[in-house]
Amino acid sequence: MLQETVDGLNIRPAGIYVDCTFGGGGHSRAILAALGPDGKLFAFDQDDAARRNLPNDDRVIFIPHNFRHLQRFLRLHRVEQVDGVLADLGVSSHQFDEGERGFSIRYDAGLDMRMDQRATLRAADVIATYSEQQLHRLFEQFGEVTNAKTLARTIVAVRSKIPLATISQFKAALQPIVKGNPNKYFAQVFQALRIEVNDELGALKEMLQQVPLLLRHRGRVAMITFHSLEDRLVKNFFKNGTFETEEDDNPFENKKSVSLLKVVSKKPVLPGSEELKRNPRSRSAKLRIAEKI
Known part of the structure; x- marks a missing residue:
C-alpha cells in the first residue's frame, strides 16, 4: 500500500x-519523491541493518533508535513540529528473510527476535x-493462542x-x-514472543501519544498495522485520544478523552x-490515516 500511504x-x-x-526504505523514497528541495525527512529505525538502505540524499x-523516542530525537535536531508521520509496523522483510535473526519459523537459528541488536532480552x-x-x-x-495455558505448562x-x-x-x-x-x-x-522481546505495544503507545503534539495543523499520520492488537490501539487512539474503546469507559469517571486527530476514512484501507x-x-495489513485538527 505504498501509494495509498x-x-x-x-x-x-x-x-x-x-x-x-x-526498514528497506521504500516508503521513505516515495516521500522524498514527493518532497521539494526544501523538504526534510527523518528516518527512524532501531535495527542498524536498515542503515545500508539509506539513499544518498x-x-x-x-x-538509529526506537520510534518511542520520537519527540526526544526530533528536539535534538531542533524540530518541534512536523507535517506528517508514517509507521509501517511489524517485522520488515529483511528481518524475516535473515534466518539468523530468529524471526521466521522457516529457518533454524537461535531464538533471538531482537529488532534492536543492542537490547539484551532474547526470545530464548x-x-x-x-x-x-x-x-x-x-x-x-x-x-491469541487458543491453548496458551497448555503451551506455557509444556514449555x-x-x-x-x-x-x-x-x-x-x-x-x-x-x-x-x-x-x-x-x-x-x-x-x-x-x-507473541516477538512482541514481548521488543515491547512492541508499549513502544507503539508511547509513539502514538507523541504524534498529536508533534503534528502541525492539518498534518497527517498514517499507520499500517498487521494484527488486531496493533490495529485496535491505533483505531481507538485516532478516534478517542485514548487506547480504550468508548464502551470501556468507567461510568464513575467524569473525565472524557478528546482526540486531537480527525479520522480521514472511517474504514481502514486494505491491500488490493x-x-x-x-x-x-x-x-493482514490495514492502513489508517488521521489528520491534526
Whole structure:
C-alpha cells in the first residue's frame, strides 16, 4: 500500500516528515519523491541493518533508535513540529528473510527476535526464565493462542529437561500440542514472543501519544498495522485520544478523552488484489490515516 500511504499523507513539498520504520526504505523514497528541495525527512529505525538502505540524499536524517523516542530525537535536531508521520509496523522483510535473526519459523537459528541488536532480552531468555503464569499471559494476550495455558505448562516442563534455545528445538518440543494448522499456530506463538522481546505495544503507545503534539495543523499520520492488537490501539487512539474503546469507559469517571486527530476514512484501507499477488505478506495489513485538527 505504498501509494495509498504516501497519498494519505497529503505531502507538502517543503514539509518535514517522519518515517518511524525506515526498514528497506521504500516508503521513505516515495516521500522524498514527493518532497521539494526544501523538504526534510527523518528516518527512524532501531535495527542498524536498515542503515545500508539509506539513499544518498541530503534531505534525509537517519536516527538509529526506537520510534518511542520520537519527540526526544526530533528536539535534538531542533524540530518541534512536523507535517506528517508514517509507521509501517511489524517485522520488515529483511528481518524475516535473515534466518539468523530468529524471526521466521522457516529457518533454524537461535531464538533471538531482537529488532534492536543492542537490547539484551532474547526470545530464548523469555522461554528459559519466564514463569508459567507469565508465559500463559503473553501467549494468550499477544499471540491469541487458543491453548496458551497448555503451551506455557509444556514449555516449563520441557525446559527443565532439554534446552529450548533454537527454533528447531522449540518447534520439536511443542509438536505434540500444536492446535490446527502448524504454520499458523507457530506464527501466533512467534508473534507473541516477538512482541514481548521488543515491547512492541508499549513502544507503539508511547509513539502514538507523541504524534498529536508533534503534528502541525492539518498534518497527517498514517499507520499500517498487521494484527488486531496493533490495529485496535491505533483505531481507538485516532478516534478517542485514548487506547480504550468508548464502551470501556468507567461510568464513575467524569473525565472524557478528546482526540486531537480527525479520522480521514472511517474504514481502514486494505491491500488490493494486485498487491496481494505481488506480496502475500500484506494480506493482514490495514492502513489508517488521521489528520491534526
